Amino acid sequence: MRAFEYASPTTKEQAVSLLGNSWDEAEVLAGGTDLLSLMKDGCVAPKRLVNIKEIRELRGISAGGGGLRIGALATIQELLDNRAVSRAYPAITQAAEGITSPQIRSLGTIGGELCQRPRCWYYRAGYGLLATDEQGEPLVPSGDNRYHAILGNAGPAYFVHASSLAPALIALGAKVRLFGPDGVREMWLDQFFTTPLTADDRETALKPNEIVTEIIVPTALGVKSATYEVRQREALDWPLATASVALSMSGDRVRVARIVMGHVAPRPWRAAEAEQVLAEKAVTEEVAQKAGELALNGANSLSRNGYKIQLARVAVKRAILMAARGGRG
Amino acid sequence: MAEYKWPEPEKRSLIGKRISRVDGPAKVSGKAKYTYDIKRPDMLYGKVLRSPHAHAKIVSIDTSAAEKMPGVKAVKVIQEPGTEIKWAGDEIVAVAAVDEPTAEDAIRAIKVTYEKLPHLVVEEDLSAAGDNAKPAAEQTAGEPEKAFGEAEVIVEGFYGLPVITHCCLESHGSISEWEGDQNLLVHISTQAVSNVANQIGRPLGIPAANVRVKQDHIGGGFGSKFQVDRWDVTAAQLSKMAGGKPVKIMLERDAELMVAGIRPSAYARVKVGAKRDGEIIAWQSESWNTGGSGGGGSPPLPYVFSVPNKHTQHTGIATNTGSARAWRAPNHPQGCLVTMSALEDTAARLEMDPLDFFLKNIELAGRFAEVYREEFAIAADLMEWKKNWHQRGAKTAGPVKRGLGLSLHTWGGGGHGSNCDVIIHPDGSVEVKMGTQDLGTGTRTAIMMVAAETFGLPLEAIKLMIGDNQFPTSGASGGSTTIGGVSASTRRGTLDALEQLFEKVAPSLNVQPADLEAVAGRIRVKSDPRRGLSWKEACMKIGGTAITTRGRNPGPGTLNSSGVGGVQMADVSVDVETGIVRVNKVVAVQDCGLIIDLKTAESQVYGALIMGVCYALYEERIMDARTGRMLNPNMEFYKLAGLGDIGELVVHMMTGKAYDERGVIGLGEPPVISPGAAISNAVANAVGVRVPSLPLTPDRVLAALQYPDREGGSSKNGGNDAGI
């Protein structure tokens, strides 16, 4: 890890003024569970760390008439402990349950979870975000890509987005609020995630001098939701594929469905075709199966990750069936 | 002279009982100090610059910037320009500095240029190995060709398991410091306290007699910590360069996984010939493996079952990867996986229950045939095998299929050379000193139990000192040789000491020394137990000078032997839509002769089963063919089981006269041999097809379901969409 300057502002205005205009100047430090390993592995080497944990207004979770507000500094544990969340938004709680380490749950924040960087083993070994060799040739397509993307993987990005919460939040129609030198920006969380085209890009719409302040999730009246995660181990392990589903119901028929897959593409992946097949139907095993197939219609495997297509299909099918049962597994 | 044997069962107060390990409280409370915890006054931190290339020649090294950095106290080039580097992670230059960040900065400031050379780092595909493949001589027994001609069923298969690492939770390393320029003190994480001085003294040019070696506790070795490593020698050299200040080099996790030892892989194409009634008559195998740039030995094939007609051929492949070291039962887990899978496939083809099939052929298992038979009966009971086993491919509804598998194994485990000093002080206190180490197996507890048993004293009455080369030499802890060695030397030394004590005490009781016994804290007359002295009173008869004896192994009397058999059964659930395997239960029935501590013996087996679940389902060293680097040198993608992944473990230790009579035999290795095979067989039974290679990951399971006939079954060509 390289030497760095450390700042601990108490307001978001101060925080933003301490950030730089380019990514190598400063990084936001929240729980640090990802940032510190990125720094130790030399993937990022900021000149300054801006600790945001002293900014009180970024904390807390509140549920009310207007829906749910999750402060960027709310921890994964706080999210898990919140009864209002688990009652109305089981997809979120189930996604958080997949992060099984008590240490990461206690330190990791929602802002950090959404802004965490890819776990691609080439990136983490120092080959850059787009994982290229000295000649600029991509390492992933011909390398070991068993954990890489099966959708949106035409290049140059092949990694999968690491966030487990993002698919659930997007499925539930969440918005994200950012704060920067020009004040507040708000956007659909779905649009917050981007696929980088150069190694210097990031995976979000965040600018180097902005911070995430909160997430807003609309009320979930009449919405049934669930997240299904395919993971190899019970112990802390990255999902191989996840699917989060939110079904707006009228009676026992689906009015509108939103299906978002995680860990399959460089960004959380919306499955529009699959969403449509559910509309105006009662959820059955057959419909869920069909949706799973449609969700992976455009999938393309790399040399050794074909199995993930099957896993994602199963995740979608099972998440739909779980949601229809009211979020129970 | 004392009669050197173990007490009869009815006379044992400790041996064979379940005794909690004496260092348990220190370990769980964090008081136990491991080498990693050692912090010496004025200690410097050593870091090592490692080769990023798998195969290269060093062209130049420039350490000038590092040397000038404040806080850097020594810089040592380990391999000079011109040297050929044979694996990524190999040591090039080391530095010692006042703290870790400074040492890391210094490492970054060193400039090394390399001339890259072609590398080979993957070996699953034998045909791609080219000149790196070194075939060994073919071996033939009986008349395999004729036997295959007579076989009524011939089953062919491909089986394999990848390179895994030892993944010690305490990484390798040491702290060295000089007292003057001829005397060295080394704290080191080692499996061989008594061997370190000689190994480190030689390259440093000082007599072994001038090296003091210490280790209280070790966080795992598994065969990878027998040798003093180059970085240990380097730490001592850096210390000398820094005026003798202590220098600590403990490997970082990535280095630990890249360079500190691997278990060789094994891949094999196997053909088994059998009669329709299940009699195995012929075996043929073509196997290959890698153990890094050197060899890795070859797995024993077929394993345990000496098939009368066989033809085997093995090829070692040199790869540009970190070298093999003994890994808990070297070559046995590989031989076992290949053999037991091929035999289970044969049973499946015959539509025979593999338990019946194994028992039908059990005479081929030789010396331990009877032991296996007895153990299988117990295991089958504990697993309710006859009730739960079904023909291949569970017919139950839903995606989750359940299955059972079994395996068996053998190991030597004869006691190593061991010496100890036993001292009985006139005040009644007792010391045992031995240059051994407790690998976490309970060696301390076992030695104290043997001493306490001989003297008729409680465990706490024994003051045991180990982990220091000032004590009498005792062998390395490896090959399951420790318990047999240390229990025998302790028994002999304590029996001799007791005999001397009897001589001092006998006159005061008006009996001959041979008429006395030591029971329940008293020295008493055998024929009239009411007559006697308390231990303390008895020791007052010693006079001014303590009784001191030297216990040895080998020595007179039969206290230990070699050779054990064990069987295991696994019960798994497989989700055939996701390929995810869960272990529900593993049953292990194990023999190890006379058991000293039943509790730590069972713990050994539990630990081995956990390690077995890890390598059956999760562990693999993943190398990148193009860059030549290990892709998962971390605990995130080098996967180990967590608590929730292990399932129910049921351990049954064989006990009784026939087992006791063989004396003490080692146990560290045997129970880790079978889990891979038993779990793989259970998965085949559950899903109806063989998943050819470990670990049984979702990609491999799904590929096997989709392409049951494809060799390897790994995700190698898994670009195809494995649809269900």
Ligand SMILES: Cc1cc2nc3c(=O)[nH]c(=O)nc-3n(C[C@H](O)[C@H](O)[C@H](O)COP(=O)(O)OP(=O)(O)OC[C@H]3O[C@@H](n4cnc5c(N)ncnc54)[C@H](O)[C@@H]3O)c2cc1C
């Ligand atoms: C072994 C392991 C397994 C894991 N498994 C999972 C898993 O299964 N699913 C999953 O989703 N996650 C998993 N995680 C990741 C974990 O959830 C994240 O590390 C954590 O949520 C990050 O939160 P943090 O507050 O510690 O972020 P930090 O480490 O502090 O920051 C992470 C990144 O986000 C940026 N950042 C943080 N907060 C803000 C903000 N408010 N505004 C702008 N930028 C910000 C930082 O600058 C940094 O780039 C795992 C982590 C590990 C180590």
